[in-house]
Amino acid sequence: MASVYATLAYWLVNHPNIANFTWTEGETLGSTVFFVFVVVSVYLSATFLLRYVMVSLPALGPRILKPITAIHSLILCLLSLTMAVGCTLSLASSPDIVPSNPTARFFRSICLPLDVKPSGPLFFWAQVFYLSKILEFGDTLLIILGKSFQRLSFLHVYHHAVVVIMCFVWLRTRQSMFPFGLVANSTVHVIMYGYYFLCAIGCRPKWKRLVTDCQVLQFLLAFGFAGWMFQEHVFGSGCSGFWACGFNGVFNASLLALFFNFRSKNYAKKTILDTWAEMIKDVGKKAIGSKKID
Numbered sequence: 681m682a683s684v685y686a687t688l689a690y691w692l693v694n695h696p697n698i699a700n701f702t703w704t705e706g707e708t709l710g711s712t713v714f715f716v717f718v719v720v721s722v723y724l725s726a727t728f729l730l731r732y733v734m735v736s737l738p739a740l741g742p743r744i745l746k747p748i749t750a751i752h753s754l755i756l757c758l759l760s761l762t763m764a765v766g767c768t769l770s771l772a773s774s775p776d777i778v779p780s781n782p783t784a785r786f787f788r789s790i791c792l793p794l795d796v797k798p799s800g801p802l803f804f805w806a807q808v809f810y811l812s813k814i815l816e817f818g819d820t821l822l823i824i825l826g827k828s829f830q831r832l833s834f835l836h837v838y839h840h841a842v843v844v845i846m847c848f849v850w851l852r853t854r855q856s857m858f859p860f861g862l863v864a865n866s867t868v869h870v871i872m873y874g875y876y877f878l879c880a881i882g883c884r885p886k887w888k889r890l891v892t893d894c895q896v897l898q899f900l901l902a903f904g905f906a907g908w909m910f911q912e913h914v915f916g917s918g919c920s921g922f923w924a925c926g927f928n929g930v931f932n933a934s935l936l937a938l939f940f941n942f943r944s945k946n947y948a949k950k951t952i953l954d955t956w957a958e959m960i961k962d963v964g965k966k967a968i969g970s971k972k973i974d
């Protein structure tokens with residue numbers, strides 16, 4: 681067990697390329713506002729253009745599409761696992777950023793010090809996570825080539841476009857809470873791409889709803905920890921990238937609303953998450969005095 685840990689720690693944390701990584705705006709791959717602007721614009725234009733063009737073209741046959749989809753999903757499933765493990769181990773071995781006590785270390789990763797430098801293993805994994813979101817554009821391409829247009833939802837396109845901006849902001853502002861977001865989202869994506877992989881090889885799992893519930897849970901947890909970070913920033917020593925967390929909060933809230941909507945349309949039986957959704961809607965109605973919130 682100790683040797684497995686030592687091997688993983690070497691390849692995912694202490695390898696010179698990881699340990700000595702520094703994110704430098706304008707030098708590191710994809711580290712400019714211009715790059716993000718071009719990538720997101722190309723994604724959105726190509727999505728709308730291809731969708732329009734594919735209406736009059738035949739769909740790619742399942743014999744070609746399914747194996748490509750399976751390989752794409754498997755790569756993203758394994759990459760997500762690597763990022764989740766890599767970032768967790770990096771947190772466990774970053775005494776310069778976070779203290780040695782495990783609980784204190786966890787909470788310190790939610791509120792990074794104001795003078796944190798964008799270097800070392802944690803920022804290396806943030807950079808890999810950022811670039812992996814561009815690889816996830818492949819999901820959209822596969823949906824369009826298969827003419828599975830009902831799955832090309834607003835939720836899908838909006839998520840894929842804005843998540844790239846979110847990751848860039850994480851790096852640029854050395855944003856607190858990013859290690860939590862990275863580990864939570866990568867873990868959820870191991871399950872999600874595992875689900876997609878099994879669908880693509882023809883073994884549709886029965887636990888689709890579990891995938892959606894895990895997605896919802898990550899956003900709810902993020903709000904819980906954001907509350908802790910808020911009080912730490914205001915009453916404690918301050919948290920790096922605090923104001924950028926506001927952007928993340930709005931993005932997470934919009935995804936949460938879209939996912940509650942997805943759940944209510946796709947699954948009939950109610951669970952505890954639906955009860956929470958109704959409570960959140962009630963609070964929203966009271967706050968804005970409206971009777972119609974979807």
Ligand SMILES: CC(C)(COP(=O)(O)OP(=O)(O)OC[C@H]1O[C@@H](n2cnc3c(N)ncnc32)[C@H](O)[C@@H]1OP(=O)(O)O)[C@@H](O)C(=O)NCCC(=O)NCCSC(=O)CC(=O)O
Pocket residue numbers: 749750752753818819820822823828831833835836839865868869872875876877879880888889891892893895942
């Ligand atoms: C269970 C979900 C993960 C997916 O719901 P769906 O209704 O889209 O799922 P589904 O049952 O139709 O998916 C199975 C179909 O997807 C195909 N498929 C396989 N791999 C894929 C891939 N990498 N990208 C897109 N589609 C893929 C399979 O071949 C199969 O096609 P066939 O049916 O032809 O055999 C859900 O929780 C969800 O996220 N819904 C929102 C839609 C979405 O785009 N989600 C991902 C981005 S949001 C996100 O990622 C949030 C986050 O960060 O957590």
